Amino acid sequence: MQEDNKTAVTVIGAGSWGTALAMVLADNGHEVRLWSHNENQVNEINQFHTNQKYLPEIKLPELIVSYASLNDALIGVENIVLAVPTKAIREVLGKIRAVQKAPLTITHVSKGIEPNSLLRISEIIKEEMPKELLKDVVVLSGPSHAEEVSLRHPTTVTVSSENMEAAERIQDLFINQNFRVYTNSDVIGVEIGGALKNIIALAAGITDGLGYGDNAKAALMTRGLAEIARLGTKMGANPLTFSGLAGIGDLIVTCTSVHSRNWKAGNLLGKGKTLDEVLDNMGMVVEGVRTTKAAHQLAQTFDVQMPITSVLYNVLFNGKNPKDAVDVLMSRGRTHEMEDLVNVLEEKSLEE
Ligand SMILES: NC(=O)C1=CN([C@@H]2O[C@H](COP(=O)(O)OP(=O)(O)OC[C@H]3O[C@@H](n4cnc5c(N)ncnc54)[C@H](OP(=O)(O)O)[C@@H]3O)[C@@H](O)[C@H]2O)C=CC1
Ligand SMILES: O=C(CO)COP(=O)(O)O
Incomplete structure (x- = not known):
């Protein structure tokens, strides 16, 4: 144990976000303690205090x-930050489970939904970790490109958790002059907002x-937020979460942003790739591709209209031409801007 409120924290995954956090x-x-499954990268970080592949030009604090x-990285630690892509979460949790003996607070920062199971990441964590190894699950999300965080830009x-006391502990762990951390008690909204914005x-x-x-971009963002909400x-x-940091x-x-891998991937698709x-040329995770599959399934399960997700699904997985996909969106039948969300809210209040 260290002085005051200083503690040991293990960050799992030395990609761009794990390193910036x-x-x-x-x-x-x-x-x-920054765990990586790549031994060369571990040596580079310890010897040169750099992570050239993911955050070139950045000098890391000693x-x-x-x-x-993983065993050494976890000894005596109560807090871990899980910063690997969604598709690696189960594998990594399996490795943690195999060596961990005491309960952990797991803060996850991944923005995805698992296709087929349709689980959010906090749900996957609860499924994979035995109760005796899991104290709390927290999600940290919001507008935060690693490239800018690593430059200490504002x-x-x-952060959100079913246990707000845990969310506040994680808020205290991270908050500083450059990195302002709010709390929100709506875990579902924070996870859904963070994952589905990648589709848009x-x-x-x-x-x-x-x-x-x-005009087209503003339309997509606004109507995209409507279908996410x-x-x-x-x-x-809580619908209000979508007007907050993890939503809009x-x-x-x-x-x-020029930093977004999802935007860059879409841009190349629009240019005909x-x-x-x-994906072969990206070198970093593009979460929105798998999340589009998951959201398309969720829209069917929950019987919700998600026209942008639906046409993007056809572009990504059914070979639809991107220009034709935009034409499909523009030629949909007339509709009211707010009616669908109002209907969902009315249905919910009838259920309560
Ligand atoms: N980058 C950002 O600005 C932000 C990212 N996020 C989210 O954080 C999550 C991680 O993203 P990010 O850091 O950007 O991704 P990157 O692609 O930059 O890095 C992913 C890291 O995870 C490692 N990894 C991949 N698969 C495994 C595995 N099976 N076992 C162990 N390690 C693995 C990679 O190792 P290797 O190098 O060997 O491939 C790499 O170190 C994503 O869900 C993303 O949406 C959230 C906010 C901001
Ligand atoms: O989630 C992010 C910023 O908040 C990172 O987005 P990309 O994965 O598209 O780069």
């Missing part, structure tokens, strides 16, 4: 020590790639 924790004086052994995020960012990249302008509210989220905040940053060509 490790920097925030180190700036706050915590002992940061309080960050990288580990190749950033705001939100892919679509926004496509319209930019097609050479359409700001419709689904999220039906799944049990993250949607804005991902649809408009195939999905395989795009």
